[in-house]
Amino acid sequence: MSRPLFARGRSGHNGCMRVVSLVPSLTELIWELAPGTLAGRTKFCTEPPEMAARVPAFGGTKDPDVAAIAALQPDLVIANREENRREDVAALEAAGLDAAWYAERERERDEILPWDHIHAGVDKDFLWTEYERAARGEVTPDCRLQGCSGCGACPERKASPEAGETGG
Numbered sequence: 001m002s003r004p005l006f007a008r009g010r011s012g013h014n015g016c017m018r019v020v021s022l023v024p025s026l027t028e029l030i031w032e033l034a035p036g037t038l039a040g041r042t043k044f045c046t047e048p049p050e051m052a053a054r055v056p057a058f059g060g061t062k063d064p065d066v067a068a069i070a071a072l073q074p075d076l077v078i079a080n081r082e083e084n085r086r087e088d089v090a091a092l093e094a095a096g097l098d099a100a101w102y103a104e105r106e107r108e109r110d111e112i113l114p115w116d117h118i119h120a121g122v123d124k125d126f127l128w129t130e131y132e133r134a135a136r137g138e139v140t141p142d143c144r145l146q147g148c149s150g151c152g153a154c155p156e157r158k159a160s161p162e163a164g165e166t167g168g
């Protein structure tokens with residue numbers, strides 16, 4: 001999955017994130033995971049039909065309605081290199097959406113992230129510790145072979161990892 005390219009700010013709207021997606025596959029995913037956050041899409045984001053019936057379209061993937069998107073004051077606009085044009089991203093930035101603020105700055109550990117409402121089954125604290133370990137060049141042992149590292153996935157999924165062929 002390509003990284004999101006930019007976002008506007010961190011305030012939210014009445015505590016609810018407002019997201020505009022310019023990538024059809026990601027629009028569908030956002031609708032699946034957090035439908036209440038999806039505030040805009042492209043005319044090519046048509047699945048599922050109930051989403052297309054409720055979420056307004058702002059142009060296409062290659063010609064988004066920049067003025068209308070900026071007027072919406074989204075917290076996050078998602079684009080990627082495969083579906084969208086660099087010049088449209090630049091136009092959105094010129095309209096006040098800040099790519100670098102979202103995509104490139106360092107985060108603090110206690111920052112509430114735009115995707116925090118999506119629970120992947122692995123603890124956020126564990127992921128942060130993994131990030132710090134990776135920055136130090138440390139490798140976390142394979143829990144199937146060397147014991148549990150406490151990521152939190154097993155209690156959530158009632159799973160028990162086993163060592164075996166990876167199929168790669």
Ligand code: SF4
Pocket residue numbers: 143144147148149150151152153154155161
């Ligand atoms: S054993 Fe389960 S909880 Fe422990 S690190 Fe592995 S996947 Fe995570």
